[in-house]
Amino acid sequence: MARRQRDEFGPGIGEEAAETPNVLSPIVGISREDVLSAIGSIIGGPVRQPFTFVQHIGSFGRNMVDIVGGQQKFSPEPKDRRFVDPAWQKSPVYRRLMQGWLAFRTEMHGFIQSLELDPIEHGRARGNRR
Numbered sequence: 001m002a003r004r005q006r007d008e009f010g011p012g013i014g015e016e017a018a019e020t021p022n023v024l025s026p027i028v029g030i031s032r033e034d035v036l037s038a039i040g041s042i043i044g045g046p047v048r049q050p051f052t053f054v055q056h057i058g059s060f061g062r063n064m065v066d067i068v069g070g071q072q073k074f075s076p077e078p079k080d081r082r083f084v085d086p087a088w089q090k091s092p093v094y095r096r097l098m099q100g101w102l103a104f105r106t107e108m109h110g111f112i113q114s115l116e117l118d119p120i121e122h123g124r125a126r127g128n129r130r
Contacts, residue, residue, distance in 0.1 A: 041112075041115065041117055042112065042115075045111065045112070045115045048115075048116075049114070049115065049116075052111065052114050052115075053111065056107045056108075056110060056111040056114075057107075059107055059110075060103060060104060060107040063103040063106075063107070064100060064103060067096050067099045067100055067103060068096060070092075072095075072099065073099065073103070074098075074099040074102035074103050074106070075099075075102070076088075076098065076102060083098050
């Protein structure tokens with residue numbers, strides 16, 4: 001696919017884009033409506049299902065106690081390149097931070113999965129594109 005020349009877009013396209021920012025990122029293409037809908041779904045979840053929310057909070061708390069105690073429970077997926085640096089494995093502080101993040105992500109995804117949302121809302125809440 002050939003690159004477009006600057007003149008092909010027409011005059012004033014930058015000004016028009018600045019005045020009508022309906023997308024958070026031109027690369028990703030996530031609209032404000034998608035983000036607000038996902039936030040509303042996640043925030044509304046504890047109100048609609050408080051018992052499920054408390055279960056996930058308790059599970060996260062137990063996981064954090066285990067992590068702080070040095071019991072390794074969470075490890076990154078092999079494809080996750082964020083934690084390739086050896087410091088994440090060698091440093092006790094970094095390792096616990098990584099495991100804390102992975103525990104949070106696991107519980108958050110579990111909570112979102114337990115919400116009674118339609119498939120599109122599930123995808124938005126998990127951060128997936130349509």
